Amino acid sequence: MPVFEAHVPAGRYTTQQKRALADALNQSLVQGLGVPEGDRFIMITEHGDAELFLHPTFMGMDRSDDAMFITVFVGAHRPLDDKQTLAAHISRLATEALGISPDDIFITLVPVPNDNFSFGRGELQLAEVAPRW
Amino acid sequence: MPVFEAHVPAGRYTTQQKRALADALNQSLVQGLGVPEGDRFIMITEHGDAELFLHPTFMGMDRSDDAMFITVFVGAHRPLDDKQTLAAHISRLATEALGISPDDIFITLVPVPNDNFSFGRGELQLAEVAPRW
């Protein structure tokens, strides 16, 4: 149940590329963290002119007009090792899927306790259950 | 001050339904947690083609094209009991308001300390005050 929000420049990516991005984000969980394939919960938001700002060089990157934010609501129980694995997989798979530079993906992992997710029906399905993924 | 973000399929819900959804989310606080009626802070975002992905069956649900994400920035002091109550109320009230299935509402409760909200004027009004709601 990591849930993804990708914030991308408007008009820059095709519908096909957005689907490929969603696949890449899902696969970052599957390949990186051993999460089931069905765990595919993703939002993409387009931002128009003067609505998306990523500094071109801060922290030694070379960012372009392809640059995007990816925010992930991820289980708060994940140790640093899992978070590093996840970020590396997102970077590799998303850049391959879109043909963009790894400098163009900014990631924020927002920790959320497993208790706090409802997959439907108003129940918190993972409450009081040891994390499986 | 739980703050809501609903992410819905573009063109699927009318203006009237969006207002009804906002009312339902507000009432989930009022009826579920005893929060004042005036605590009504809600964003709705539409997502177009290839911008919203909720797996059709993961975790035993039967999701349709009505499916949406509801993200709630909720006081970090809330015990599990409050979170379960809130999720159950969101589910019931939003599905009633929109005439959709409870399987179509995915909820993420993001914990935020009460200290971290400003209702205006750049002040953190709830800092160093015991939570009332």
Place this chain on the structure above:
Amino acid sequence: MPVFEAHVPAGRYTTQQKRALADALNQSLVQGLGVPEGDRFIMITEHGDAELFLHPTFMGMDRSDDAMFITVFVGAHRPLDDKQTLAAHISRLATEALGISPDDIFITLVPVPNDNFSFGRGELQLAEVAPRW
């Protein structure tokens, strides 16, 4: 690396005003917290009719049609003092930039450990490093 999301009423602010808002948010970090100028990572989202709800008076404010949400993903290590300083700077600088009332800015500071940010290349650049800012 506080990352900002501003949620504003559609069609209310010009492109020039959106740039001014981004500058104000960046300057709230620079002037308020001594963060480098290059730390400028901001998303703005427009919300149309029946997509943005801020109660007109809750908590003693007088909100207008200018009202907006500003969500900040901010280092979880920040003490209350830093959070108060940041909120006060956002309020002052954004209201000056846009010519709106301080009652019209609702702020949510979402705590995120420094470990959880990737500025690019799939690395968590601040992991296991003492916070500089």
